[in-house]
Amino acid sequence: MVERGKRVGLFVTCLVDLIRPSVGFAAAKLLEDAGCTVDVPLQSCCGQPAFNSGDRQTTRAIAEQVIDAFEGYDYVVAPSGSCTGMLKVHYPELFEGDPNWRARADAFSAKCYELVSFLVDVLRVERVSAHFPGNVTYHDSCSGLRELEVHAQPRRLLGTVQGLTLTEMKDADVCCGFGGTFCVKYPDISNAIVTKKAANVAATGAQTLLAGDLGCLMNMAGKLQREGKAVDVRHVAEVLAGMTSEPPIGGPARGDNL
Amino acid sequence: MTGASTSPQFKDNARKALADVNLQTALKVVEVNFIARRQEVADRLPEFEALRDSARDIKNHTLAHLDLYLDAYEQRVTAQGGKVHYAVDADEACRIALEICRKLDARTVTKGKSMIGEEIGINAFLEANGITPVETDLGEYIIQIRNELPSHIIAPAVHLTKAQVEADFRRVHTHLPADRNMVEPETMLAEARAVLREKFLAADVGITGANFLIAETGSSIIVTNEGNGDLTQTLPKAHIVLASIEKLVPTLEDSAQMLRVLARSATGQEMSVYTTISTGPRRMQDLDGPGEYHVIILDNGRSAMLGGQFREMLRCIRCGACMNHCPVYHAVGGHAYGWVYPGPMGAVLTPSLIGLDKAGNLPNASTFCGRCEEVCPVRIPLPKLMRHWREREFERHLSPATVRAGLRFWSFFARRPRLYSFVTEIAARALTFFGHSRGRFGWLPLAGGWTKHREFPSPQGRTFQSQWKNRTR
Secondary structure, three states, rough: OOOOEEEEEEEOOOOHHOOOOOHHHHHHHHHHOOOOOOEOOOOOOOOOOHHHHOOHHHHHHHHHHHHHHHHHOOOEOOHHHHHHHHHHHHHHHOOOOOOOHHHHHHHHHHEEEEHHHHHHHHHOOOOOOOOEEEEEEEEOOOOHHHHHHOOHHHHHHHOOOOEEEEOOOOOOOOEEEEEHHHHHHHHHHHHHHHHHHHHHHHOOOOOOOOOEHHHHHHHHHHHHOOOOOEEEEHHHHHHHHHOOOOOOOOOOOOOOOO | OOOOOOHHHHHHHHHHHOHHHHHHHHHHHHHHHHHHHHHHHHHOOOOOOOHHHHHHHHHHHHHHHHHHHHHHHHHHHHHHHOOOEOOOOOOHHHHEEEEEEEHHOOOOOEOOHHHHHHHHHHHHHHHHOEOOOEEEEEEHHHHHHOOOOOOOOOOOOOOOOHHHHHHHHHOOOOOOOOOOOOHHHHHHHHHHHHHHHHHHHHHEEEEEEOOOEEEEOEEEEEOOOOOOOHHHHOOOOEEEEEHHHHEOOHHHHHHHHHHHHHHHHHOOOOOEEEEEEEOOHHHHOOOOOOOOHHHHHHEOOOHHHHHHHHHHHHHHHOOOHHHHHHHHHHOOHHHOOOOOOHHHHHHHHHHHHHHHHHOHHHHHHOOOOHHHHHHHOOOOOEEEEEEEEHHHHHHOOOOOOHHHHHHHHHHHOOOHHHHHHHHHHHHHHHHHHOOOOOOOOOOHHHHHHHHHHOOOOOHHHHHOOHHHEEEEE
């Protein structure tokens, strides 16, 4: 059991910062409800676009900047498996052979957690006090699933949301085709992959699709909308925090006429 | 002699593959059958994960002492009356094989399935020199009569539908009645067997690959499901084994460990139907077997991988699990990769063998979903190795100018968080102004790759960081 008042640096992720701040507020609420003090130091991105494009120098510069800004907190938490994987798994790799930075990166890595797994595995949160009537389905984003073993934790907490029924889709653990810059470098292949995903989502009959990574969510939401499939898409933190008054991802503003 | 590569045209290849109705139908088999079967057989074996560790360790140990094991292997083969030939590249390997064939006046050569054979382009080379190679593995036979390359390392014809194969058999086997029934796959198999039977008896030389070479015994192992390899290597006057340096394992016991993960990972079988161990030519007391036993061990760039970042790739045992589980492979199939080795293992190996300048697209065309690494029986960190190729590409300025410019622009801001926050706040407000009421964009400047296939969501208003400041102050 973590003592109350642990200081958490919220790494909000560049996509949440720009596109969907409500996910950041939902994350902050979940952390505060669990007794943490949440702080948001000045930040940009985890550096993954540079890392996966082979630009180690830029990645390292960004990693140093993130470690500098966040290493003073007890924990570093991000509402994303992919960005957390970057901080936790890949940052130490960047500093191989550099004893000073490697040690700092290792210590930093040990503090980093994906939001939902942090709530369940570290803070031992067993239930949330949210209400979300309806049928949802959950997509396992790749990095969270395979680098951080995020699988049971979101399902466990979703099971405590009042009114919510979870219907598993076929191949929930298969990539949605986002892949960061992959989706714009190889748009046709990405499209073929997300088309299958959208069909699997729609086949569940769920009204809402949830996942823990905004990149994947934007990809799947964008495809479902382009195909005219009426499935709302939200970050799992919004539902767990009971903060679903904002329209779903890519949904029209409430009260406005199209 | 290495076959021509279309890897530089990966994007075009992929586009064509996505539009190919037959291919898309055929590829569903990979996605459905291979994955479920592997999972089932892995679940049934409690020590499967431990066996994977062991397989990885055996390969690591062998690679660390490869010089010793190659020497030991060669000595054993020689002592048993066989001969080991080392080939630096594809051309040398082909020439050695041709020389063996010529000495025996060979006209027909039967072949078991061999990826090294594909890598060195042995069939085209033999044909150009007046020798007829006949593929005896059903899948390889099908692609040979279609004049294609394999699209998968263990299921070479997996890109074809049954109807396509039926049409090819009717086209080529003109000596058979045109109205024969070929509805069942078994009938097609029986037909191929009947056709091949004559070839087996006529062959002067048999060429097979090797799944493993055993240093302790000087043996080579092949696994097949059709038994074609056995006829290929025992009936002719000479047996040529095509292998590469990383096929070595120290002992027979080690090979048994490797076999336990190989078939499970590949086809979801506990064992392949036939596991054949060959040790030298026919001995005095043997009833049958080849008079000569040759092993051609190919390097073709592999020894250079031994000392570098891509060494772990040399653990690969060619099971195909990585491609069976790859969403990109499922979408475009193997031919799009443009050379012999497709899928994630091909994305790492191909740049080593034919050059990053030609194969640069391959390690880029991955979502890094990590499923390949998750199922690899020898735990090769395939995404990490693909990323290493991207690093080399970036260092050597081989990545497209647009990508580099975009990255430079983005990193200028990402490295300056204060400026970044300022600029993203403006971007968020502008995008929200145009997109808020509809909630999304069907088109955005510079985002054509995205909006060609999907909507882009509108931001919700101001950035999180600027809203958070107001909340706390």
